[in-house]
Amino acid sequence: MMDNLPSTPGKFKVDKPQYHHHHHHPRQLILRWHHSPLLSKLVVWSILAIASLLAFFLLSPTTPNSSSTSGRRSLRNAAPWGGPAWEKRVRSSARVRRPGGISVLVTGAAGFVGTHVSTALKRRGDGVLGLDNFNDYYDPSLKRARQALLSRAGVFVVEGDVNDGPLLHKLFDVVPFTHVMHLAAQAGVRYAMTNPSSYVHSNVAGLVSVLEAAKSADPQPAVVWASSSSVYGLNSHVPFSEVDRTDRPASLYAATKKAGEEIAHVYNHIYGLAITGLRFFTVYGPWGRPDMAYFFFTRDILCSKPISIFEGPNHATVARDFTYIDDIVSGCLASLDNAGKSTGSGGKKRGSAPLRVYNLGNTSPVSVSHLVSILEQLLKVKAVRNVVKMPRNGDVQFTHANISLAQRGLGYHPTTDLNTGLKKFVRWYLDYYPTSSSKKGSSSAI
Ligand SMILES: O=C(O)[C@H]1O[C@H](OP(=O)(O)OP(=O)(O)OC[C@H]2O[C@@H](n3ccc(=O)[nH]c3=O)[C@H](O)[C@@H]2O)[C@H](O)[C@@H](O)[C@@H]1O
Numbered sequence: 546m547m548d549n550l551p552s553t554p555g556k557f558k559v560d561k562p563q564y565h566h567h568h569h570h571p572r573q574l575i576l577r578w579h580h581s582p583l584l585s586k587l588v589v590w591s592i593l594a595i596a597s598l599l600a601f602f603l604l605s606p607t608t609p610n611s612s613s614t615s616g617r618r619s620l621r622n623a624a625p626w627g628g629p630a631w632e633k634r635v636r637s638s639a640r641v642r643r644p645g646g647i648s649v650l651v652t653g654a655a656g657f658v659g660t661h662v663s664t665a666l667k668r669r670g671d672g673v674l675g676l677d678n679f680n681d682y683y684d685p686s687l688k689r690a691r692q693a694l695l696s697r698a699g700v701f702v703v704e705g706d707v708n709d710g711p712l713l714h715k716l717f718d719v720v721p722f723t724h725v726m727h728l729a730a731q732a733g734v735r736y737a738m739t740n741p742s743s744y745v746h747s748n749v750a751g752l753v754s755v756l757e758a759a760k761s762a763d764p765q766p767a768v769v770w771a772s773s774s775s776v777y778g779l780n781s782h783v784p785f786s787e788v789d790r791t792d793r794p795a796s797l798y799a800a801t802k803k804a805g806e807e808i809a810h811v812y813n814h815i816y817g818l819a820i821t822g823l824r825f826f827t828v829y830g831p832w833g834r835p836d837m838a839y840f841f842f843t844r845d846i847l848c849s850k851p852i853s854i855f856e857g858p859n860h861a862t863v864a865r866d867f868t869y870i871d872d873i874v875s876g877c878l879a880s881l882d883n884a885g886k887s888t889g890s891g892g893k894k895r896g897s898a899p900l901r902v903y904n905l906g907n908t909s910p911v912s913v914s915h916l917v918s919i920l921e922q923l924l925k926v927k928a929v930r931n932v933v934k935m936p937r938n939g940d941v942q943f944t945h946a947n948i949s950l951a952q953r954g955l956g957y958h959p960t961t962d963l964n965t966g967l968k969k970f971v972r973w974y975l976d977y978y979p980t981s982s983s984k985k986g987s988s989s990a991i
Pocket of ligand 1: 828839
């Protein structure tokens with residue numbers, strides 16, 4: 546499956562911005578030199594040379610904000626943006642429809658968490674504008690289905706990349722967003738060994754691009770973004786608390802999320818941006834990510850394909866603090882509501898602003914083998930289990946969140962146990978892939 550993935554997934558090249566820069570026309574410069582024909586000729590030639598160089602760099606597929614591999618996707622694949630009709634859709638989607646409501650730019654809106662957070666915000670009357678590049682790290686048709694869901698809820702998703710600075714600036718020009726919910730990222734712990742550069746591109750460069758746009762915006766929004774439980778890495782102090790060490794990541798994915806937390810400190814310190822990082826603990830549920838174990842275990846169990854269950858050294862169990870999507874959504878909304886205010890404007894800091902990190906977990910780790918048992922019960926199909934030694938490709942043996950900080954700061958109280966949450970996932974799965982239970986031996990539905 547991994548072989549089909551692009552080297553840099555989803556880095557859709559976006560069209561050049563459609564607004565105009567006001568440069569002096571070259572003729573205005575030339576006219577001043579009309580009394581000296583040689584000089585004017587020289588000037589004309591240098592201007593032409595500079596202009597063609599500029600045109601080369603601006604139109605080349607490897608402009609600074611795109612990775613070299615993204616050039617494989619030609620400009621014609623990009624969705625156009627800009628223009629009065631587009632701006633109207635953007636404004637309408639971002640319009641607040643309740644007193645005291647907030648207006649949120651949600652990046653990664655067609656992603657798993659992004660879709661749920663966007664619809665929840667819209668439901669309570671907040672303004673929401675989505676941004677997503679619809680990359681093909683996993684089946685883009687699932688993202689399109691989520692987009693349809695969002696569209697029915699009144700959320701417009703702009704098709705573009707977080708690395709596209711001009712697009713972000715344009716969005717902030719059109720809408721004075723009060724908040725940014727930055728969820729766009731290259732997820733997945735093990736895939737980082739296959740495609741390391743996509744993690745740097747999305748999770749490091751992409752985050753910087755979003756924070757750059759946010760710090761320049763006037764008013765500056767407060768930023769809430771997705772970090773990861775994986776930042777705890779080799780930490781063995783349980784349950785994981787925000788004060789524990791996070792300087793020993795076990796995967797490049799974790800390292801890019803940890804880098805993001807340090808980058809957040811910089812933008813808070815220099816520009817007065819209010820920033821909250823959320824360390825999500827293995828989030829699952831309806832409309833989830835097909836690259837996650839609970840999802841592909843379900844698919845594979847249904848078609849009697851063997852599944853690999855990892856175990857640690859000396860047959861130690863591997864466990865995760867699986868957290869249900871609705872609990873995560875509550876935590877995200879509470880984070881937005883408690884984000885505090887950015888103090889700067891137009892790139893200048895006016896005072897200190899909050900900088901926070903919260904664990905959003907479930908506080909009850911479950912072994913992978915028990916997760917499989919629950920799925921077997923719900924699907925009424927026995928899994929073909931292969932217990933294998935956990936490969937050394939980034940996984941940690943267990944995660945367990947201490948959530949007291951989020952309880953105090955956000956009123957975060959997860960209420961869904963794994964059994965209940967998986968029941969809802971399986972119900973959705975069988976509804977979304979209706980042939981999956983009858984079509985034995987085929988996994989083509991995904
Ligand atoms: O908590 C997080 O921050 C991370 O949670 C998940 O990462 P992970 O916990 O590794 O989730 P899965 O890939 O679904 O794996 C779940 C468990 O199943 C195990 N597993 C995975 C794959 C497999 O074939 N067999 C197997 O036993 C893993 O070792 C892990 O213990 C997400 O995929 C990350 O994007 C997210 O950042």
